Amino acid sequence: xxxxxxxxxxxxxxxxxxxxxxxxxxxxxxxxxxxxxxxxxxxxxxxxxxxxxxxxxxxxxxxxxxxxxxxxxxxxxxxxxxxxxxxxxxxxxxxxxxxxxxxxxxxxxxxxxxxxxxxxxxxxxxxxxxxxxxxxxxxxxxxxxxxxxxxxxxxxxxxxxxxxxxxxxxxxxxxxxxxxxxxxxxxxxxxxxxxxxxxxxxxxxxxxxxxxxxxxxxxxxxxxxxxxxxxxxxxxxxxxxxxxxxxxxxxxxxxxxxxxxxxxxxxxxxxxxxxxxxxxxxxxxxxxxxxxxxxxxxxxxxxxxxxxxxxxxxxxxxxxxxxxxxxxxxxxxxxxxxxxxxxxxxxxxxxxxxxxxxxxxxxxxxxxxx
Numbered sequence: 433x434x435x436x437x438x439x440x441x442x443x444x445x446x447x448x449x450x451x452x453x454x455x456x457x458x459x460x461x462x463x464x465x466x467x468x469x470x471x472x473x474x475x476x477x478x479x480x481x482x483x484x485x486x487x488x489x490x491x492x493x494x495x496x497x498x499x500x501x502x503x504x505x506x507x508x509x510x511x512x513x514x515x516x517x518x519x520x521x522x523x524x525x526x527x528x529x530x531x532x533x534x535x536x537x538x539x540x541x542x543x544x545x546x547x548x549x550x551x552x553x554x555x556x557x558x559x560x561x562x563x564x565x566x567x568x569x570x571x572x573x574x575x576x577x578x579x580x581x582x583x584x585x586x587x588x589x590x591x592x593x594x595x596x597x598x599x600x601x602x603x604x605x606x607x608x609x610x611x612x613x614x615x616x617x618x619x620x621x622x623x624x625x626x627x628x629x630x631x632x633x634x635x636x637x638x639x640x641x642x643x644x645x646x647x648x649x650x651x652x653x654x655x656x657x658x659x660x661x662x663x664x665x666x667x668x669x670x671x672x673x674x675x676x677x678x679x680x681x682x683x684x685x686x687x688x689x690x691x692x693x694x695x696x697x698x699x700x701x702x703x704x705x706x707x708x709x710x711x712x713x714x715x716x717x718x719x720x721x722x723x724x725x726x727x728x729x730x731x732x733x734x735x736x737x738x739x740x741x742x743x744x745x746x747x748x749x750x751x752x753x754x755x756x757x758x759x760x761x762x763x764x765x766x767x768x769x770x771x772x773x774x775x776x777x778x779x780x781x782x783x784x785x786x787x788x789x790x791x792x793x794x795x796x797x798x799x800x801x802x
Contacts, residue, residue: 492611509530513535560585568709569601569604584604700793703716736775
């Protein structure tokens with residue numbers, strides 16, 4: 433049996449005709465940038481998230497940079513984020529000229545540790561950027577207590593549809609950023625991103641920054657911005673997928689619950705959901721000190737896996753000037769060395785789920801009996 437880590441073909445098969453028709457409509461309108469599809473998707477996304485403003489941009493990486501620019505973050509400022517994330521998160525801080533301050537994650541949900549954050553806040557701290565990792569919201573209320581009045585920018589790239597205490601990821605902080613990379617819980621058929629906020633002033637700044645700093649009058653620019661826009665084709669596709677995202681998330685959650693039950697009495701450490709959260713399982717990551725051997729075993733049995741992330745950000749060559757070394761962020765480093773992402777996509781059959789779990793438990797049992 434061959435089971436991919438992600439299966440976009442299975443997701444797109446029932447939507448193909450509807451997507452083709454939506455793209456055709458964009459071609460008929462010839463409004464490829466800032467067209468009706470974009471405006472409609474932004475309105476629908478804002479309603480879904482429960483926010484006043486949802487503003488499309490070119491990708492999730494740009495969204496992070498735009499958020500910091502809208503908050504006025506620049507040289508001399510500090511921004512706190514986590515080392516357990518994709519490079520785009522700290523890279524955005526570097527791109528605006530601010531100093532990256534890393535905060536280790538807590539060991540249960542792998543999100544920013546509020547207790548550690550409190551010790552890192554200084555008069556130079558201009559923003560806090562927690563990551564809703566793998567589809568799980570950070571401990572927002574505790575982070576707010578630790579941060580005081582410092583704005584929180586949610587990196588919600590992996591968490592469309594997740595909630596914390598009844599609020600959607602994206603409706604918690606001053607600004608939230610999303611990625612619509614194809615493999616995300618809500619993914620485009622190409623690149624795309626979004627920023628969400630309830631602040632009218634920030635929304636106006638975000639819109640301006642995304643369009644070269646343009647004012648309300650075209651060709652009159654109030655600030656230096658960038659060119660970062662969600663195109664109409666991707667927006668049209670995302671409008672269709674938005675109608676299905678809750679059903680997909682529910683199916684992923686059912687698979688995750690099945691895995692939890694199967695691994696409960698085994699040496700395999702299953703991921704946990706933080707109290708108050710609903711998880712959307714962008715990735716389902718198990719933990720074992722035999723991670724590499726397990727990955728090799730699963731590969732031999734036709735099961736694809738992934739490692740997110742093999743090198744924590746504080747040990748990346750691009751950030752070596754920060755002076756960090758192995759051992760500085762032990763929780764993050766243990767995740768990097770022991771975690772393994774296994775298939776958890778909505779269309780998985782019960783047979784496929786059982787096969788994955790059986791092979792993992794067979795490996796764990798063989799190791800335990802040696």
